Amino acid sequence: MNDIVQAADDYILNLFKEELPTNFLYHNYTHSKRVLKSINEIIENSKLSKKESLVLRLSALLHDTGYIKCRDNHEEESARIAREFLESQEVEKDVIDEVEKCILATKFDKDPKNKLEEMIKDADASHFGKDYFEEASEFLRQELIAQNIKTYSPKEWRNENIRLLVEEHQFYSEYALKKWQPVKESNLAKLMKKRKKDRKKLKKEKLKAELKAKYKDASPERGIQTFYRVALRNHIKLSDIADTKANILLSVNAIIISLVLSNLLSKLDTNPFLIAPSAIFVVSSTISMILAVIATRPNVTRGEFTEEDVKNKSVNLTFFGNFHKMELSQYQWAIEELLKDRDYVYSSLTKDLYFLGKVLDRKYRILRWTYTIFVLGIIISIIAFAVSFSLAEQTVTVDNLVN
CATH class of the missing domain: 1.10.1300.10 (3'5'-cyclic nucleotide phosphodiesterase, catalytic domain)
Structure with a gap:
């Protein structure tokens, strides 16, 4: 078996x-x-x-x-x-x-x-x-x-x-x-x-997702926060772009002035017809540099606030220029007061957004004038150089005929 x-x-x-x-x-x-x-x-x-x-x-x-x-x-x-x-x-x-x-x-x-x-x-x-x-x-x-x-x-x-x-x-x-x-x-x-x-x-998990979705739909807080976050980020990016443009103009004009001074200055004695166009070129570049510096020059603020300013909600605690001279303990107290009041928080963010916009307006207006002067200076300088060379050739031709 x-x-x-x-x-x-x-x-x-x-x-x-x-x-x-x-x-x-x-x-x-x-x-x-x-x-x-x-x-x-x-x-x-x-x-x-x-x-x-x-x-x-x-x-x-x-x-x-x-x-x-x-x-x-x-x-x-x-x-x-x-x-x-x-x-x-x-x-x-x-x-x-x-x-x-x-x-x-x-x-x-x-x-x-x-x-x-x-x-x-x-x-x-x-x-x-x-x-x-x-x-x-x-x-x-x-x-x-x-x-x-x-x-x-x-x-x-x-x-x-x-x-x-x-x-x-x-x-x-x-x-x-x-x-x-x-x-x-x-x-x-x-x-x-x-x-x-x-x-x-x-x-x-389903209940958590439903509550999260319900809270997200029912409360405007998330939308408000997104608005401030996006708006402030865009303002900061625009400010960085303006500073970059100003730095480019400073560098370009510095190079132009150095080249003009090093190459043309020694030739002005023998070529007096170059004085006018060279002066126009240097002056336009200098003005462009000055305006570029003004566009990026920071403003000096007092950097202080009082308890009354905080209680009256008249100080913007999100901007460093309003508190950089204050003691840490005073600033901490002010922030605690700020966070107690949601309206004060949004008011501070609104002020920060508004004044950033004002600064951007000033920067871009100056930069617009800077670029305009720079471009016009180059065009006028080129025309001046062309006219000066033309007049110089005619003068040489007349002198040769007389002699």
């Missing part, structure tokens, strides 16, 4: 090794051996004849061999393969018939008709009542994904397992009901606890 069981073990090992695709991560040799181990548990704790025990052990080993041919209705194929193998081993016909019936009984939607079918059916689904349930279940999920049958997310797979354990699966044999059913219920409780925890977390 043991020889035929070992022969069946060796047979399925070679069969699965040679013909079973590698993407069968659950229904493989390991699963068959796990079912054999479970059926041995039942046999050891049940009153069965040697013949019945043999039928169960052979059924456990051979019940999934049909997967080498197909997935759907693999039980029929497994029964056929089992019959061919057992006949080749000259096993008794009644044993083969019983093995065939037990294999067909492992269909998930089929109710067992006798105690042997109950036992093999329980052994095939014994992982539901084992500590390794989650591990075995994950292998089955990965098998379904690998074979493109259905892709379950971990959450979806957990819900499917809960549905399966609650609505479809049941143990039949006395041993399974006594030993495996409590573990199955414990596994089910763990799944339901995880689902409850996830639902609670999801509900909390």
Whole structure:
């Protein structure tokens, strides 16, 4: 009897090794051996004849061999393969018939008709009542994904397992009901606890998102803050652009003046006609430099305020020029008073925005005049140089004719 069981073990090992695709991560040799181990548990704790025990052990080993041919209705194929193998081993016909019936009984939607079918059916689904349930279940999920049958997310797979354990699966044999059913219920409780925890977390996140959206829509604070933030940032950027333009003009005009002085100054004695255009060029560049400096020149403020100024909300504490001479303790007190009153905060930001705008207006008006003078100076200087060179050539020509 043991020889035929070992022969069946060796047979399925070679069969699965040679013909079973590698993407069968659950229904493989390991699963068959796990079912054999479970059926041995039942046999050891049940009153069965040697013949019945043999039928169960052979059924456990051979019940999934049909997967080498197909997935759907693999039980029929497994029964056929089992019959061919057992006949080749000259096993008794009644044993083969019983093995065939037990294999067909492992269909998930089929109710067992006798105690042997109950036992093999329980052994095939014994992982539901084992500590390794989650591990075995994950292998089955990965098998379904690998074979493109259905892709379950971990959450979806957990819900499917809960549905399966609650609505479809049941143990039949006395041993399974006594030993495996409590573990199955414990596994089910763990799944339901995880689902409850996830639902609670999801509900909390959903409520948080709803409250956040409601608060965002109901309160104008965010829009007001965005307005001040964007407006102040734009003003500061424009101020930086103005300073950059002024620095460019300073650099360009400094270079122009240095070139004029170094190259033309020594030639004015011998070329007096260059004096006027050179003077126009230097004067326009000098005026442009002066205006560029004026545009970027900071204003001096008193840097002090009084308690009355703070109480009357007449001082803008967001501008450094109003507090740079004050002690830290006085400034901290003033800021605390400011933050107590939202209107005072917005009033200070409004003042800061307004006076930044005034400064920008002054800078850009001066820069406009600076660029205008610079461009006109260059144009007039070029015309003056052209006229001066023309008059100089005519003078030379007249002198040559007279001589």
